Amino acid sequence: MPRKCDIMADIVTGFYVDKVVSGLTELACNVSARGKLNLTDIHHHAENFFAGLLNIIFNIKLHNANLEEPNAEGIDLIDEEAQIVIQVSSICTKHKIDYSLEELKGRYAGYQFKFLPIITGSAKAQINNTYNVPEGIDFDPKRDILDIPTLSRVLANDATGKAEETYDYLKKNLTTAFSVGVRLTSGLEYVIKELSKDGIKDDDFDATDFRIEAKIAFNNLDYGKSIVNEYASQYYKVSRIYEEYSKQGQYKSKAVLQKLHNIYLRNKSLCSGDQLFMRIEKEICSSVDVSNMPDNFTQEELDMFVDILMVHAFMECQIFEKPV
Secondary structure, three states: OOOHHHHHHHHHHHHHHHHHHHHHHHHHHHHHHHHHOOOOHHHHHHHHHHHHHHHHHHOOOOEEHHHHOOOOOOOOEEEOOOOEEEEEEOOOOHHHHHHHHHHOOOOOOOOEEEEEEOOOOOOHHHOOOOOOOOOOOEOOHHHHEOOHHHHHHHHHOOOOOHHHHHHHHHHHHOHHHOHHHHHHHHHHHHHHHHHOOOOOOOOOOOOOOOOHHHHHHHOOOOHHHHHHHHHHHHHHHHHHHHHHHHHOOOOHHHHHHHHHHHHHHHHOOOOOHHHHHHHHHHHHHHOOOHHHOHHHOOHHHHHHHHHHHHHHHHHOOOOOOOOO
């Protein structure tokens, strides 16, 4: 029978592992959303972040290879002492992994190669593939594709307290995924509840694909472009909030998107471009009853919540026109 102290240790470890998974998933969603806009600044941050993270989890000494050799081919992180090289990527396909392995040929003989996809949901399909591993390179996809579930299993099975240390590292380095994220979620939920009060009508939304950059240019947005660029990374956070409501039988996403769509339709004959964008912002803000807003949110924060929901609606194509 397991001892009580062992059971408590497992519970504590599970708590920290859950927090780590949530933080990494938040980062992965941000990378994915910003990648759609060709905003790659977060990728550089992710390389440095994951060097520190993996050093804790695996007790190694990775550093960013691109600081010594910009755009080092095939790798982003390296530990010369342990002879480990790692590619950090926002793409996880067989072609991408084979390409990274090919770049190692003749240069890193004796090294172990690991591939770290900083997106969700695509790594599982790659672990059973056969790869073109260069002679002298050690790579086992079942062991060396370091997706979020793999990292969480390593932490869950560790008995040295690394889960708590990793959680502390994330708190210091991913503030948007923790304390700031909690406040952001709370504010978004309140504004969503306010905007969804009118209910849902039977409107059909156009769900065909389009390019975000082309849509920005087509609608002649400059100020609007800056808002989309700033908050596109929050697209998946808004989507997850809507999904949680849906699980409770509350279909607020359609109600909110419909309301923003109707505000857009009312105003688009009056102005266009950035003037229209700002006019929609103003009308949405005026639709929110701030008298019962929790957590002493400021007007600046309310403006941010509205902008995030507008960007989500923009990416869902419920406001502004698709390029033709």
